Amino acid sequence: xxxxxxxxxxxxxxxxxGVLSALLxxxxxxxxxxAFPLHWLHEPAYARLLGVLRHxxxxxxxxxxxxxxxxHWAHRFRYTLYxxxxxxxxxxxxxxxxxxxxxxxxxxxAYLLVRL
Amino acid sequence: xxxxxxxxxxxxxxxxxRMSTYWWLGRRPYVVFILRExxxxxxxxxxxxxxxxxRAVSRGAGAYxxxxxxxxxxxxxxxxxxxxxxxVFHGITWLSLAPxxxxxxxxxxxxxxxxxxxxNYAALVVxxxxxxxxxxxxx
Numbered sequence: 001x002x003x004x005x006x007x008x009x010x011x012x013x014x015x016x017x018g019v020l021s022a023l024l025x026x027x028x029x030x031x032x033x034x035a036f037p038l039h040w041l042h043e044p045a046y047a048r049l050l051g052v053l054r055h056x057x058x059x060x061x062x063x064x065x066x067x068x069x070x071x072h073w074a075h076r077f078r079y080t081l082y083x084x085x086x087x088x089x090x091x092x093x094x095x096x097x098x099x100x101x102x103x104x105x106x107x108x109x110a111y112l113l114v115r116l
Numbered sequence: 117x118x119x120x121x122x123x124x125x126x127x128x129x130x131x132x133x134r135m136s137t138y139w140w141l142g143r144r145p146y147v148v149f150i151l152r153e154x155x156x157x158x159x160x161x162x163x164x165x166x167x168x169x170x171r172a173v174s175r176g177a178g179a180y181x182x183x184x185x186x187x188x189x190x191x192x193x194x195x196x197x198x199x200x201x202x203x204v205f206h207g208i209t210w211l212s213l214a215p216x217x218x219x220x221x222x223x224x225x226x227x228x229x230x231x232x233x234x235x236n237y238a239a240l241v242v243x244x245x246x247x248x249x250x251x252x253x254x255x
Contacts (some may be wrong), residue, residue, distance in 0.1 A: 007242040015217075021159050022207040029162055029203045031251060032169060033196030043249045044175040053173055054251050062170070066163045073160035080153040086137050101168035105160075109167055116174045 017072025066109035155206035
């Protein structure tokens with residue numbers, strides 16, 4: 001029964017993560033994933049990047065982005081396995097791995113960005 | 117849906133046709149649906165990638181340089197190329213589907229869906245410019 005009460009919260013996290021990742025990730029993946037490694041653009045100098053990352057608003061934004069995007073993944077991937085690949089008998093394990101992974105990743109994100 | 121279903125003798129057999137695992141391959145909208153769902157895997161990968169970057173920066177300039185070298189390896193580049201495709205695909209479909217999920221009323225009239233999608237795209241542009249300005253601006 002506890003599961004039923006938590007379901008609306010999970011949908012809320014799913015959509016909040018969907019919005020944040022839709023807004024922030026395209027530019028970040030194009031820059032850090034392609035443009036900097038391929039030298040289309042100069043990567044930011046170390047001191048500058050450290051300064052940007054240490055700003056309280058950046059830390060807050062990145063913790064929110066990581067946490068909500070991970071819950072977005074957990075929720076969506078769980079239903080992909082359930083509806084898409086029809087994996088219904090492993091429900092408990094899938095749920096534990098998805099949401100457990102999201103919780104672990106969120107804690108790691110908070111730890112890394114607080115300690116930075 | 118209350119509790120577990122109970123089974124007992126002589127219960128009529130459920131009529132539950134088995135769906136193929138590949139039911140979504142048959143029609144284009146189904147394939148697009150599954151691709152949207154799969155995009156979440158690359159969103160999760162990119163969170164990990166960002167966290168590896170943050171960890172490298174926290175360890176000093178040398179570690180940051182190592183991360184940049186690692187990010188230029190062919191396997192990592194390929195993964196990020198695929199991720200970029202799926203993340204942009206997720207961004208576009210998510211923002212344009214938002215008005216269908218969210219019906220906004222203003223003075224008793226429905227706000228046109230195109231306006232909400234347009235506002236979403238404007239937010240995407242503002243967010244992207246902000247990210248680019250923070251990382252590249254002021255040289």
